Amino acid sequence: MTQSTASDYSEMINAVGKCPIDLGEVDLFGAGQQEHWPESYKILHEESPVQRIPGEGSTPDTDGFVITKYQDIYDIVRDPQTFPQPGFAGADGGGTAGMSTEDGEPSALADAMALNTLRPNLELHKAHRIELTDPWVGATGAPRHRPMVTKFVDQLIDNWIDKGEEIEFVEDFAAPLPQLVMTTILGWPLEDIDILRKWGQAQVRRFVYGKGHRNIMSDEEELENARDLGEFMEYVQEQVTRKRRDPQEDMTSFLTQVTYKAMNRKLTDNEVIGVLFGMHIGGLETTQYAIAAEAELLAQNPELWRELKADRSKIRFFAEEGMRIHAPTQGLSTRMAAKDVEIRGVPIPKGSILHLRYGAANLDAEEFNCPAEVDLTRPNTGRHMTFSQGIRVCPGAGISRLEQNIAWERLVDRLETIELAPGKNDFRHQPGIMLGLWELHLQFTKATG
Amino acid sequence: MRDESDHLANPGLGAPKPQGDEQAFRKPPPLHGRESHIRIFEGEPDPNAKLYGKTQISADGALPREEHGPSAVLKALDPFWTRGIIPGTSNGPEKPADSQV
Numbered sequence: 080m081t082q083s084t085a086s087d088y089s090e091m092i093n094a095v096g097k098c099p100i101d102l103g104e105v106d107l108f109g110a111g112q113q114e115h116w117p118e119s120y121k122i123l124h125e126e127s128p129v130q131r132i133p134g135e136g137s138t139p140d141t142d143g144f145v146i147t148k149y150q151d152i153y154d155i156v157r158d159p160q161t162f163p164q165p166g167f168a169g170a171d172g173g174g175t176a177g178m179s180t181e182d183g184e185p186s187a188l189a190d191a192m193a194l195n196t197l198r199p200n201l202e203l204h205k206a207h208r209i210e211l212t213d214p215w216v217g218a219t220g221a222p223r224h225r226p227m228v229t230k231f232v233d234q235l236i237d238n239w240i241d242k243g244e245e246i247e248f249v250e251d252f253a254a255p256l257p258q259l260v261m262t263t264i265l266g267w268p269l270e271d272i273d274i275l276r277k278w279g280q281a282q283v284r285r286f287v288y289g290k291g292h293r294n295i296m297s298d299e300e301e302l303e304n305a306r307d308l309g310e311f312m313e314y315v316q317e318q319v320t321r322k323r324r325d326p327q328e329d330m331t332s333f334l335t336q337v338t339y340k341a342m343n344r345k346l347t348d349n350e351v352i353g354v355l356f357g358m359h360i361g362g363l364e365t366t367q368y369a370i371a372a373e374a375e376l377l378a379q380n381p382e383l384w385r386e387l388k389a390d391r392s393k394i395r396f397f398a399e400e401g402m403r404i405h406a407p408t409q410g411l412s413t414r415m416a417a418k419d420v421e422i423r424g425v426p427i428p429k430g431s432i433l434h435l436r437y438g439a440a441n442l443d444a445e446e447f448n449c450p451a452e453v454d455l456t457r458p459n460t461g462r463h464m465t466f467s468q469g470i471r472v473c474p475g476a477g478i479s480r481l482e483q484n485i486a487w488e489r490l491v492d493r494l495e496t497i498e499l500a501p502g503k504n505d506f507r508h509q510p511g512i513m514l515g516l517w518e519l520h521l522q523f524t525k526a527t528g
Numbered sequence: 529m530r531d532e533s534d535h536l537a538n539p540g541l542g543a544p545k546p547q548g549d550e551q552a553f554r555k556p557p558p559l560h561g562r563e564s565h566i567r568i569f570e571g572e573p574d575p576n577a578k579l580y581g582k583t584q585i586s587a588d589g590a591l592p593r594e595e596h597g598p599s600a601v602l603k604a605l606d607p608f609w610t611r612g613i614i615p616g617t618s619n620g621p622e623k624p625a626d627s628q629v
């Protein structure tokens with residue numbers, strides 16, 4: 080996300096938050112606090128692993144709760160019956176709480192899934208993944224994109240490797256790579272990348288500039304955003320119409336042609352657009368943030384860089400450790416308690432909203448020894464929560480891992496060293512519930528031979 | 529920042545229930561031998577427990593009818609991304625410029 084949008088967010092962007100020293104000072108959603116999340120998580124783990132946010136549940140008389148322990152989040156995401164995805168905006172939004180099920184009865188279980196015609200229940204949720212997204216971006220389908228991803232990685236490196244010895248890594252590599260890869264997978268014209276990037280930013284705006292755990296924006300912001308998204312929807316509709324008429328080897332064409340076995344029919348335009356919307360929003364900034372955070376780790380740790388240069392088979396463990404320590408999706412997901420529950424002795428009444436802090440789960444010392452350290456031999460490194468787990472686990476994990484791995488394979492091959500450019504980095508991150516570096520200035524030397 | 533003066537007891541939510549008076553609950557299975565910290569009080573079984581929304585499985589391969597245009601699509605998006613705020617409805621601001629609806 081760039082820093083220029085029509086609304087003025089400069090105050091939010093420039094805010095400097097105080098590092099908390101005790102629980103009273105912990106406020107994960109406070110301005111500038113993203114720079115102190117690891118310290119906040121440590122305090123929360125020790126003193127308040129289930130932290131109540133009064134009045135911020137699904138209705139004005141219910142509460143929100145921030146959940147930070149690995150095991151609690153693990154249990155929650157693996158029980159979608161008890162902890163469904165909330166399908167409503169929360170107290171202020173009115174929303175769809177209490178929506179009815181197929182036979183018209185209101186049900187606490189009528190969660191976000193009910194609104195999605197392609198996967199209104201758990202069984203269809205699975206079919207959706209297996210039939211519609213896995214073949215393109217999941218662990219089974221992603222590997223066939225290796226040549227395409229490698230080509231883009233090399234092109235991006237070619238753009239700067241002979242021009243000097245310094246780059247701004249976010250703009251010069253981490254941001255354009257996922258944009259090129261996803262646009263190609265979707266089969267949309269690469270010349271549209273600039274406008275697609277703008278729309279991509281509108282898609283994630285709520286998660287960057289929205290307030291609190293429910294990511295609330297003002298009416299004006301919602302309106303401005305809805306306009307951008309409306310334009311994007313028209314664009315995606317045009318792509319769908321074009322591909323229905325003239326299908327090619329790409330995901331948009333596939334979705335317009337496929338017979339979805341689970342429903343014994345093809346997909347409607349809106350359904351196709353819904354899947355594509357998820358691919359576009361999910362596939363860009365998340366991977367960008369991961370690659371940028373990994374570059375920061377390597378630039379700060381020359382020993383680690385040398386270790387990867389000496390043994391490429393360690394790259395995949397490095398990428399997992401990078402995603403564990405600096406999860407792009409720190410606080411992306413929420414769940415609702417569909418039943419009365421109790422977590423660590425804290426009563427959580429039905430209707431409460433749970434804000435899941437994946438970034439904190441990944442730094443839970445009870446699950447990961449010395450959690451802040453990059454350890455390429457960790458036995459459980461791939462078990463981090465960055466992609467979530469359970470039925471809603473990120474469907475794009477396969478392509479994102481592929482991009483990260485190929486990025487480091489090629490960068491490690493083509494560069495001899497990378498270091499932080501002295502005096503140029505402030506290591507500041509975007510506001511919101513994700514964790515993304517604004518910029519990262521690096522110096523490099525080219526590999527010889 | 530919320531009032532955390534007596535956070536450990538989670539004010540307003542009542543003290544932990546006395547031992548003898550416990551409601552029936554179930555727990556998720558242990559993780560690497562560690563007991564779960566979650567208790568789920570089932571309460572009355574929900575008659576709609578398995579059913580979330582309207583399935584649109586087709587008997588004859590025909591597609592369901594749907595509205596078109598950006599506003600209709602925005603409404604159809606998964607609330608995971610929109611947090612359930614739908615422009616052009618009672619829970620969102622006015623709908624965006626939309627030539628087709």
Ligand code: HEM
Pocket residue numbers: 156216357358359360361362363365366369402406407408411412413437464465466467468470471472473474475476478479606608
């Ligand atoms: C490092 C990169 C990424 C991270 C950390 C990430 C993480 C996540 C997380 C945590 C969720 C929420 C799951 C839940 O609530 O349980 C999610 C959902 C999702 N992600 Fe990713 N993701 C990444 C890349 C991608 C890519 C590359 C794509 C597309 C190609 C993608 C598409 C999606 C979609 C469509 C969803 C919604 C899933 C649903 O509604 O069931 N993500 N992702």
